[in-house]
Amino acid sequence: MLHTFFKLSTVALFCSTAVAGAALTNAYAAEAQTERHTVEVTTVADGLNFPWGMAFLPTGEALITEKSGSLRRVGLDGVISNAISGVPDVVYKSQGGLLDVAIDPDFGENSWVYLSYSEADPAGGKGNSTAVARGKLVGNNLQDVEVIFRGAPKYESGAHFGSRLAFSPEGYLFITLGDRYSAMDDAQTLDNHHGKVVRIWPDGSIPEDNPFVGQEGALPEIWSYGHRNVQGAAIHPQTGALWTVEHGPKGGDEINIPVAGHNYGWPLATYGIDYDGSIISDKTHVEGTVQPHYYWLPSIATSNMIFYTGNEFPAWQGDLLVGALKASKVARLDLEGKRVMHEEALFEQVVEQRIRDIEQGPDGAIYLLTDDRNGKFIRISNADD
Amino acid sequence: MLHTFFKLSTVALFCSTAVAGAALTNAYAAEAQTERHTVEVTTVADGLNFPWGMAFLPTGEALITEKSGSLRRVGLDGVISNAISGVPDVVYKSQGGLLDVAIDPDFGENSWVYLSYSEADPAGGKGNSTAVARGKLVGNNLQDVEVIFRGAPKYESGAHFGSRLAFSPEGYLFITLGDRYSAMDDAQTLDNHHGKVVRIWPDGSIPEDNPFVGQEGALPEIWSYGHRNVQGAAIHPQTGALWTVEHGPKGGDEINIPVAGHNYGWPLATYGIDYDGSIISDKTHVEGTVQPHYYWLPSIATSNMIFYTGNEFPAWQGDLLVGALKASKVARLDLEGKRVMHEEALFEQVVEQRIRDIEQGPDGAIYLLTDDRNGKFIRISNADD
Ligand SMILES: [Ca+2]
Ligand SMILES: [Ca+2]
Numbered sequence: 001m002l003h004t005f006f007k008l009s010t011v012a013l014f015c016s017t018a019v020a021g022a023a024l025t026n027a028y029a030a031e032a033q034t035e036r037h038t039v040e041v042t043t044v045a046d047g048l049n050f051p052w053g054m055a056f057l058p059t060g061e062a063l064i065t066e067k068s069g070s071l072r073r074v075g076l077d078g079v080i081s082n083a084i085s086g087v088p089d090v091v092y093k094s095q096g097g098l099l100d101v102a103i104d105p106d107f108g109e110n111s112w113v114y115l116s117y118s119e120a121d122p123a124g125g126k127g128n129s130t131a132v133a134r135g136k137l138v139g140n141n142l143q144d145v146e147v148i149f150r151g152a153p154k155y156e157s158g159a160h161f162g163s164r165l166a167f168s169p170e171g172y173l174f175i176t177l178g179d180r181y182s183a184m185d186d187a188q189t190l191d192n193h194h195g196k197v198v199r200i201w202p203d204g205s206i207p208e209d210n211p212f213v214g215q216e217g218a219l220p221e222i223w224s225y226g227h228r229n230v231q232g233a234a235i236h237p238q239t240g241a242l243w244t245v246e247h248g249p250k251g252g253d254e255i256n257i258p259v260a261g262h263n264y265g266w267p268l269a270t271y272g273i274d275y276d277g278s279i280i281s282d283k284t285h286v287e288g289t290v291q292p293h294y295y296w297l298p299s300i301a302t303s304n305m306i307f308y309t310g311n312e313f314p315a316w317q318g319d320l321l322v323g324a325l326k327a328s329k330v331a332r333l334d335l336e337g338k339r340v341m342h343e344e345a346l347f348e349q350v351v352e353q354r355i356r357d358i359e360q361g362p363d364g365a366i367y368l369l370t371d372d373r374n375g376k377f378i379r380i381s382n383a384d385d
Numbered sequence: 386m387l388h389t390f391f392k393l394s395t396v397a398l399f400c401s402t403a404v405a406g407a408a409l410t411n412a413y414a415a416e417a418q419t420e421r422h423t424v425e426v427t428t429v430a431d432g433l434n435f436p437w438g439m440a441f442l443p444t445g446e447a448l449i450t451e452k453s454g455s456l457r458r459v460g461l462d463g464v465i466s467n468a469i470s471g472v473p474d475v476v477y478k479s480q481g482g483l484l485d486v487a488i489d490p491d492f493g494e495n496s497w498v499y500l501s502y503s504e505a506d507p508a509g510g511k512g513n514s515t516a517v518a519r520g521k522l523v524g525n526n527l528q529d530v531e532v533i534f535r536g537a538p539k540y541e542s543g544a545h546f547g548s549r550l551a552f553s554p555e556g557y558l559f560i561t562l563g564d565r566y567s568a569m570d571d572a573q574t575l576d577n578h579h580g581k582v583v584r585i586w587p588d589g590s591i592p593e594d595n596p597f598v599g600q601e602g603a604l605p606e607i608w609s610y611g612h613r614n615v616q617g618a619a620i621h622p623q624t625g626a627l628w629t630v631e632h633g634p635k636g637g638d639e640i641n642i643p644v645a646g647h648n649y650g651w652p653l654a655t656y657g658i659d660y661d662g663s664i665i666s667d668k669t670h671v672e673g674t675v676q677p678h679y680y681w682l683p684s685i686a687t688s689n690m691i692f693y694t695g696n697e698f699p700a701w702q703g704d705l706l707v708g709a710l711k712a713s714k715v716a717r718l719d720l721e722g723k724r725v726m727h728e729e730a731l732f733e734q735v736v737e738q739r740i741r742d743i744e745q746g747p748d749g750a751i752y753l754l755t756d757d758r759n760g761k762f763i764r765i766s767n768a769d770d
Contacts, residue, residue: 035636035658035682251420271727273420284700291721297420297729315669336676340725342656344682 036315053100067097086142094158127154148204176230190218211261224258254292265289301326310364421700433760438485452482471527479543512539533589561615575603596646609643639677650674686711695749
């Protein structure tokens with residue numbers, strides 16, 4: 001935005017010597033002005049190898065995945081743990097690897113941690129698919145690991161795995177998936193998981209009221225279809241509804257509010273204008289498919305999103321914050337109910353890497369992961385006067 | 386938008402010699418790419434002295450106001466008529482002068498033309514206010530001219546007169562007004578017309594079901610209040626509802642869908658961040674006031690808007706096109722029902738002057754007036770392959 005400015009404080013925040021045994025954290029802070037708040041942007045930790053997902057533990061530490069297959073604890077003091085053992089093997093290739101992480105809503109009682117990842121064909125074929133496993137986090141180990149979802153079919157591709165995890169207030173687990181790129185037409189048929197959002201119980205069982213339960217030829221996990229590559233998901237804090245964000249081809253990144261059994265159009269209808277130079281569809285409206293709630297053209301390359309509910313940034317409460325890879329920014333959508341009243345570009349000048357994940361911390365600050373070989377774990381806090 | 390490009394065709398479109406007696410038109414055309422259509426931008430006429438409003442006659446000519454007080458017919462061949470006689474005297478000062486023009490929905494039968502303008506105090510005081518008069522267009526004369534609305538109070542200011550005219554499908558006439566800048570607090574009280582939208586019958590009489598009819602101390606013309614300076618208005622083609630667009634102070638231009646009797650917040654609540662360096666209000670939400678449907682920050686300086694319904698640009702049907710003074714562009718809001726799904730900046734590179742009015746022509750092309758001493762009447766047509 002034209003009126004956004006920033007200044008680098010270039011304040012080296014040397015860690016308090018009271019942090020015994022902490023690794024040297026080269027945290028630095030930059031300040032940026034936004035429409036409603038002045039923010040401080042602090043790199044809490046760097047050196048993460050293409051981090052993809054994060055979830056906060058009751059201890060205040062973040063669990064962070066690295067795409068190459070490691071799950072680590074990272075403290076707000078910047079200390080990065082050794083890799084947690086027991087994580088399933090992943091296919092680390094192109095967009096595939098260890099992807100999202102979520103903790104059980106009853107984690108304090110059951111210690112379940114959920115991981116999405118690209119899984120090889122157990123039969124030894126060349127294909128792979130998105131899978132979700134869970135295990136109990138005990139010390140630095142995942143125990144009793146079980147696969148609760150396995151995408152079908154196994155397919156030979158390094159692209160479009162989804163896959164964000166989101167628990168609804170009723171305890172359902174939503175898993176967002178991708179169309180595997182060259183299998184895009186599968187997004188319109190119900191006999192596979194490509195281009196779908198699925199809904200299961202946390203133990204992998206299938207809710208009886210899922211929309212396609214009992215329909216011949218349809219996979220009963222499916223919640224909604226006609227998606228391209230859904231990498232972001234969040235539950236609306238008031239309505240409890242799932243909201244998702246997906247990449248368009250070249251343009252046409254979409255926010256949707258997936259309703260059970262509905263068709264979100266891909267690849268029949270899209271606001272993307274071309275893809276590798278060729279037209280996917282010149283149609284934006286196709287009967288029987290649902291229009292996006294909001295879309296971007298050109299693409300900002302959306303990653304994850306959150307509804308902000310904390311006290312750190314009062315003027316952002318209720319807003320939707322969407323991370324962007326290409327634009328290296330967070331799009332703030334000022335919501336009134338479900339309606340987008342305004343979009344603001346946040347942190348464009350102060351976060352130079354692609355933003356892969358965004359979460360709200362237990363402290364109300366906003367945390368980002370950047371998609372880089374030297375990936376960063378960034379904290380955004382309030383610096384208003 | 387980053388992906389918008391333009392090329393100047395620099396094709397001099399010499400008028401056909403068949404246009405007998407036409408003034409030399411120095412029309413030129415430029416082509417521009419937009420997300421969904423390629424457009425040709427043609428200057429039909431220039432040399433207009435700060436044109437403000439336009440309305441198309443059944444003949445296909447446009448009636449165009451010049452702020453200094455002249456009303457003219459302008460043909461699509463570029464021929465500009467002499468000033469039409471019978472137009473009321475106006476206070477031509479700062480933002481004041483001859484402003485909008487509308488023709489009666491039954492113009493073919495009754496020939497009524499409606500004009501909004503800043504009117505001096507008939508009692509000889511220094512104040513002025515927005516007034517609306519109508520007269521029958523016969524040849525190049527306005528006859529039987531009568532004032533059907535006179536804003537109260539008369540107030541000494543050269544700013545914030547509104548004033549757009551819009552007929553609803555039921556035949557009501559909406560007049561949008563401004564807060565007169567230094568009288569902004571008046572927008573919250575009902576004993577005056579500052580910062581109001583009013584609704585009257587075309588003969589000036591007051592609809593019995595107006596929201597404040599019979600309320601002591603309230604002016605019965607008032608439809609909605611708490612506005613700042615509403616310079617744009619359009620009737621939704623499906624719902625028949627009035628939509629308005631108003632300037633914020635520094636930032637916070639708003640689209641509203643004014644509901645009878647509702648308070649739109651100014652100056653208690655605004656997304657504008659400051660004004661002449663001082664804060665008007667740090668509040669965006671105030672109980673009892675309605676949030677904007679959509680807003681711009683920073684300000685684009687909105688002028689008029691239309692719902693596009695023509696066949697010239699199929700992909701824009703149903704969209705809201707909002708003219709901007711500061712940004713010299715048209716903001717296209719892609720609507721699904723009432724919901725804004727996406728905003729695109731149109732014509733930024735090919736219209737270099739402030740856009741004061743936008744209308745859809747009987748041919749489905751889009752027409753613009755630019756706010757300049759050498760103001761232009763511009764036609765936007767389809768140049769898709
Ligand atoms: Ca879609
Ligand atoms: Ca308002």
